[in-house]
Amino acid sequence: MIEAWTWPTPNGHKVHIALEELELPYQVIPVNISAGEQFRPEFLAITPNHRIPAIVDPDGPGGRPISLFESGAILIYLAEKAGRLIPADPQARYACLQWLMFQMGGVGPMFGQFNHFSTYAAEKIPYAIERYQNEVLRLHRVLDKRLAQAAWLAGDAYSIADIATYPWLRNPHRRGVDFADYPNVKRWFEEIDARPAVQRGCAVLAEHQRKGAITDTAREVLFGKTQFTAR
Numbered sequence: 001m002i003e004a005w006t007w008p009t010p011n012g013h014k015v016h017i018a019l020e021e022l023e024l025p026y027q028v029i030p031v032n033i034s035a036g037e038q039f040r041p042e043f044l045a046i047t048p049n050h051r052i053p054a055i056v057d058p059d060g061p062g063g064r065p066i067s068l069f070e071s072g073a074i075l076i077y078l079a080e081k082a083g084r085l086i087p088a089d090p091q092a093r094y095a096c097l098q099w100l101m102f103q104m105g106g107v108g109p110m111f112g113q114f115n116h117f118s119t120y121a122a123e124k125i126p127y128a129i130e131r132y133q134n135e136v137l138r139l140h141r142v143l144d145k146r147l148a149q150a151a152w153l154a155g156d157a158y159s160i161a162d163i164a165t166y167p168w169l170r171n172p173h174r175r176g177v178d179f180a181d182y183p184n185v186k187r188w189f190e191e192i193d194a195r196p197a198v199q200r201g202c203a204v205l206a207e208h209q210r211k212g213a214i215t216d217t218a219r220e221v222l223f224g225k226t227q228f229t230a231r
């Protein structure tokens with residue numbers, strides 16, 4: 001059975017949703033990133049980057065075990081393993097990979113920086129908040145334009161590109177986004193949001209989702225010395 005080493009964050013939910021959509025049996029191994037469990041030796045043995053998500057599949061290619069980190073690589077692996085959610089047609093396949101990379105290199109990091117500077121940073125730096133707010137809005141415009149041309153990010157069919165992007169677009173008001181300004185994103189988001197497998201994926205470890213302000217311990221683990229200690 002696939003081991004999913006995760007936590008209920010947007011990158012973690014991508015993997016939970018893909019596993020649910022693909023109906024692959026899996027076992028969740030929670031890695032509490034606010035408590036520093038990402039630095040445990042058993043997790044570092046899977047991912048030197050000490051970030052969730054990571055997976056271990058005892059039945060990998062050639063019947064040999066495989067471990068993977070980086071959510072985009074994990075989604076490609078799971079989709080190829082199951083033979084679904086990644087188009088077979090080369091044109092559509094590259095479109096899927098293109099929008100997956102757009103999420104991995106754009107939406108995730110930029111939204112993450114916006115969250116950091118607007119919510120978590122002890123010092124509020126107007127330049128940083130404004131810069132990432134502008135990026136968040138710009139990326140919504142890019143997505144809206146794409147979704148005006150195509151039903152799904154890869155084209156005609158729902159794919160891992162949609163699964164990668166959807167969790168980052170939840171709770172838009174937290175990023176100063178009103179979906180009324182992005183009608184194509186709104187239509188696309190609502191369709192994904194209604195999928196039973198997506199709802200099951202988002203429920204995984206949901207009881208551990210942070211409610212309220214970040215604690216001092218979590219702030220230190222995620223943004224302080226603990227994070228930057230050489231390992």
Ligand SMILES: N[C@@H](CCC(=O)N[C@@H](CS)C(=O)NCC(=O)O)C(=O)O
Nearest residue numbers: 009011033051052053070071072222
């Ligand atoms: N590019 C990575 C990003 C992973 C990532 O940043 N994970 C966050 C949670 S969403 C994490 O594990 N943070 C723990 C830490 O910063 O120590 C991926 O997509 O898998």
